[in-house]
Amino acid sequence: MTALNKYIFLYLHPVKWIDIHTHKAYRKYSDVIFIRNAFLLPILPENINYLCSNGLHPWKINSPFDTDKFIELLTRKPLVAIGEIGLDRLKPDFEKQLFFFKKQLQIGQQFKLPIIVHCVKAYPETIALLKTYPAPVVFHQYEGNTSITNQLLALPNVYFSFGKQLFRKQIPASLNQIPLHRIFLETDTSPQHVKTCYMQLAQLLNINLHTLQEQLFKNFNAVFENRILQTEHVYLK
Numbered sequence: 001m002t003a004l005n006k007y008i009f010l011y012l013h014p015v016k017w018i019d020i021h022t023h024k025a026y027r028k029y030s031d032v033i034f035i036r037n038a039f040l041l042p043i044l045p046e047n048i049n050y051l052c053s054n055g056l057h058p059w060k061i062n063s064p065f066d067t068d069k070f071i072e073l074l075t076r077k078p079l080v081a082i083g084e085i086g087l088d089r090l091k092p093d094f095e096k097q098l099f100f101f102k103k104q105l106q107i108g109q110q111f112k113l114p115i116i117v118h119c120v121k122a123y124p125e126t127i128a129l130l131k132t133y134p135a136p137v138v139f140h141q142y143e144g145n146t147s148i149t150n151q152l153l154a155l156p157n158v159y160f161s162f163g164k165q166l167f168r169k170q171i172p173a174s175l176n177q178i179p180l181h182r183i184f185l186e187t188d189t190s191p192q193h194v195k196t197c198y199m200q201l202a203q204l205l206n207i208n209l210h211t212l213q214e215q216l217f218k219n220f221n222a223v224f225e226n227r228i229l230q231t232e233h234v235y236l237k
C-alpha cells in the first residue's frame with residue numbers, strides 16, 4: 001500500500017481511540033492508535049506496527065546523546081514526534097535539562113516535528129522556548145494553572161493531554177478552560193486501555209462518548225497528518 005493509500009484508509013476507517021502518550025505497546029487491541037514513548041533508543045526495530053516518539057527525557061540527561069544518531073532516528077518511519085522532552089524543576093541539573101531541551105527543539109524545528117512535552121514546575125521557561133516552535137506541541141500529563149493555561153491557549157499549536165489526573169478527587173481546573181479541539185488523552189505508564197480515560201472525561205464534561213472520540217480523532221489528524229503523509233506506517237495489522 002502506498003503512503004497515500006494508507007492515509008486515505010486511516011480516514012475511511014471507523015474512528016479509533018487515540019492514546020497520545022504511552023510507554024507500552026498495545027498488543028491485543030486494533031481499535032487504538034497510540035504513540036509509544038521509546039526514550040532514546042539508538043535503533044528503532046524494523047517493522048513495528050505502531051507509532052513512536054523519541055527524545056532525551058529531562059530525567060535522563062546524563063545518558064549519552066549523539067546528535068547525528070538522534071537526527072537519523074527522526075527520519076525513521078514509525079517516528080512521529082520528538083518526546084517526551086522538557087523541563088522538570090523537581091529533578092537535578094536544571095541547566096543541563098535546558099541545554100538538551102533547547103538542542104532537541106532546534107533539531108525538531110528543522111524537521112517540523114510535533115513534540116511531546118514533559119513539564120514540571122517550569123512553565124515560564126518552557127513557554128518562552130516554545131513560542132516560536134513551528135509544529136504542534138502536546139503537553140503530556142498537563143498540570144498548569146489557569147494563568148499558564150491562558151498563555152498556552154494563546155499559542156496556535158498547543159495541545160493538552162490528560163490521563164491519571166482525571167481520576168483524582170480534585171480534577172484539573174484547566175479542564176473547564178480548554179476547548180475539546182485542543183485536548184488529548186493518554187495512559188502514560190498505566191497498563192490500562194485509553195478508553196477508560198475517554199469514559200472518565202466524557203463523564204466529567206458531561207458529553208457524549210462518541211462525540212469525544214470523534215473530536216480527539218480529528219485532533220490527532222490535525223497534529224500528525226503531515227508526518228503520516230511522509231511515512232509508510234501501517235496503523236492496522
Ligand SMILES: [Zn+2]
Nearest residue numbers: 037084188189
Ligand atoms: Zn511518559
